Amino acid sequence: MQLDVLREIANIGAGNAATALATMLKSRIEISVPHALIMPFADVPGFMGGAEAHSVGIYFHVSGPAQASILLVMPVEKAAQLLEMLLGTSPASMSGPFSNLEYSALMELGNILSSSYLNALSSFTRISFKPSPPALAVDMVGSILNTILSQYGEVSEMVLVMETGFKKDKVDVVGNIFLLPEPDSLNTLFNALGVVV
Amino acid sequence: MGELIQVGMAECKLARPPDKLMTAGLGSCVGICLLDPITKIASMCHIMLPYCHHDKPAVNPGKYADTAILAAVGAMHRSGADTDHLIAKIAGGAQMFRFSGNSDIFKIGQRNVLSVEENLEKNKIQLLGKDIGGNVGRTIVFDPATGNLAIRTIHEGDKII
Numbered sequence: 546m547q548l549d550v551l552r553e554i555a556n557i558g559a560g561n562a563a564t565a566l567a568t569m570l571k572s573r574i575e576i577s578v579p580h581a582l583i584m585p586f587a588d589v590p591g592f593m594g595g596a597e598a599h600s601v602g603i604y605f606h607v608s609g610p611a612q613a614s615i616l617l618v619m620p621v622e623k624a625a626q627l628l629e630m631l632l633g634t635s636p637a638s639m640s641g642p643f644s645n646l647e648y649s650a651l652m653e654l655g656n657i658l659s660s661s662y663l664n665a666l667s668s669f670t671r672i673s674f675k676p677s678p679p680a681l682a683v684d685m686v687g688s689i690l691n692t693i694l695s696q697y698g699e700v701s702e703m704v705l706v707m708e709t710g711f712k713k714d715k716v717d718v719v720g721n722i723f724l725l726p727e728p729d730s731l732n733t734l735f736n737a738l739g740v741v742v
Numbered sequence: 743m744g745e746l747i748q749v750g751m752a753e754c755k756l757a758r759p760p761d762k763l764m765t766a767g768l769g770s771c772v773g774i775c776l777l778d779p780i781t782k783i784a785s786m787c788h789i790m791l792p793y794c795h796h797d798k799p800a801v802n803p804g805k806y807a808d809t810a811i812l813a814a815v816g817a818m819h820r821s822g823a824d825t826d827h828l829i830a831k832i833a834g835g836a837q838m839f840r841f842s843g844n845s846d847i848f849k850i851g852q853r854n855v856l857s858v859e860e861n862l863e864k865n866k867i868q869l870l871g872k873d874i875g876g877n878v879g880r881t882i883v884f885d886p887a888t889g890n891l892a893i894r895t896i897h898e899g900d901k902i903i
Contacts, residue, residue: 586790587750596767597881599896604839642897680839680848684896687751687767688879689838694751695770695790695850698805
């Protein structure tokens with residue numbers, strides 16, 4: 546029941562982010578069926594594409610009454626394709642490292658997607674979510690996750706991962722957006738939605 | 743042919759030849775490899791945080807540098823290793839996010855390495871090799887037969903220490 550509520554939250558957030566992405570890319574964007582799972586740290590990299598998958602990660606810490614992390618993960622070649630669509634020129638390399646302008650473009654993309662996601666959550670829950678400036682890394686998924694998960698490690702043995710995928714033109718997977726609420730935030734979220742815990 | 747034993751985030755595992763120990767995608771975490779050169783009993787831990795601050799025993803000692811080293815030494819001892827003459831090799835402790843605001847969470851890699859080195863010394867374990875810091879993700883494979891630690895990266899090539 547509670548995980549159903551969380552899946553619905555992920556659906557609403559990612560739906561709004563997909564609309565923003567569709568406008569930016571002038572393409573049709575669909576979202577996958579959201580997942581909400583509680584797992585040990587060791588299982589998270591596998592869930593996000595494999596510990597060694599070469600990816601772009603754009604991370605935001607979310608502050609406010611319900612703290613969380615938002616992470617956008619894209620396979621590096623998909624990020625390169627997005628850059629081509631956004632900037633109108635081929636990126637310096639299809640597998641990274643990218644130029645400073647390209648990094649800025651990716652962080653801006655992250656800003657727009659995470660804000661759209663959180664805005665939808667705010668209107669649904671009436672909680673205010675404040676994202677930090679973006680932080681970006683291009684490397685193995687596992688290595689990108691280390692820093693983010695270590696914050697959860699201080700207080701918990703498991704982490705709740707809410708995931709939604711974006712698909713362009715029905716088939717082409719662009720990337721995934723992950724919301725990781727901090728353990729204390731769950732009650733705040735459930736209370737706001739009138740869910741009895 | 744030995745087995746390649748996978749060590750996940752916050753886990754600690756033991757191996758002896760011909761098996762090898764591997765952890766994939768180390769970022770700010772540190773991979774700690776310990777070996778008894780005589781019995782060839784080895785361990786690998788993938789620690790996330792520098793210290794266990796709880797006064798009660800950690801639920802999962804593998805999460806913290808200080809408790810992971812103690813737990814690994816204890817498990818190696820119970821398996822018959824001579825834990826008075828262990829050697830260590832470590833890798834990881836990077837700062838993955840280059841374009842970050844000034845937040846302390848991004849310095850976790852450095853703090854992890856400091857704690858690992860301090861706790862190895864405290865337990866009188868000789869540190870024979872390290873590949874730490876930078877902005878790079880690492881996958882490592884430790885071979886108890888030779889004591890070699892192979893390090894694989896996407897951006898900076900491969901090496902053995």
